[in-house]
Structure formats: structure tokens, C-alpha cells
Amino acid sequence: MFVKTWGGWGNFVPRRSAMHEMGIAMEILTIASASIPEPLKGAKVRSIRLKVGKLTAVIPESLRFCFDIVSKDTPLSGAHLHIEEIPVVARCKACQNQWTLSGPSFSCPFCESGKLEILSGRELDIDAIEIEEDDDGKPVKGKA
Numbered sequence: 001m002f003v004k005t006w007g008g009w010g011n012f013v014p015r016r017s018a019m020h021e022m023g024i025a026m027e028i029l030t031i032a033s034a035s036i037p038e039p040l041k042g043a044k045v046r047s048i049r050l051k052v053g054k055l056t057a058v059i060p061e062s063l064r065f066c067f068d069i070v071s072k073d074t075p076l077s078g079a080h081l082h083i084e085e086i087p088v089v090a091r092c093k094a095c096q097n098q099w100t101l102s103g104p105s106f107s108c109p110f111c112e113s114g115k116l117e118i119l120s121g122r123e124l125d126i127d128a129i130e131i132e133e134d135d136d137g138k139p140v141k142g143k144a
């Protein structure tokens, strides 16, 4: 059973700090918990689907590690984070060409202009939450 969330940070500004992923993990916990509808409150969450742009500088493994810590003793404890990494797509404002950035190069490969528009790669969205169900399709109660 999937529950749609209202979560998302829009255009997330990347900032690299030691506990970058810890802060994000706490946000995910807050938004995901708040997105569970009233009749399903306390149900065990099997997984959380996230869209994470490459520009957010989030390391999926670190995020999973931090989420395990912050979700301890909550109904979201043990939930698996499905992290879909979104590539960085840029468009050149000079020649209108569009391409996927693979390295730290921020100039147009077609005309070498430095005037780029970033079309994707800043996402940090919680797409959906999956509630654990028993064999009869009933939600399973979480621990907390």
C-alpha cells in the first residue's frame, strides 16, 4: 500500500557539512510521519521512496545510515529508503542545447558558453510511503 506524501523541498540548496545527511534524515522522518493518514497512524512503514538530485550532494548510504538512527523507536523504524538518484540536466542559454552533466564541468559542450540553466538535479522529494500489510492486506502495527 502506497501513501502519497506532500513532501519535498523544492529547489534544495546543497551545503556540505559533516551532518548533512542527518538533518535531511530528520526532515524525511517528520514529513513522512505527517503524511501518514489518520486511520493508518502507527502502522509499520515498509519503505519510503525518495527522489534525490545529484546536486544535493546526498550520499545514499549515509542517508540510510542516518535515517536508521533517527527513526529508531518510531513506526518508521526499519523502513527501507528507496533512493532514486536524479541526474543533473542542464540547458545552455546561448545555444539552447540540453545535456546530462556527468562531471564538475559547468560549461556548454556545444558552444562552451558558461550560461547554463539547471533543469534537474536539485530534487529532494519524498514520493511515497509504503505501509507494511499482512496477508489479508491489513496494515501492520508498528512498534512505537
Ligand SMILES: [Zn+2]
Binding pocket: 092, 093, 094, 095, 096, 097, 108, 109, 110, 111, 112, 113
Ligand atoms: Zn551552448
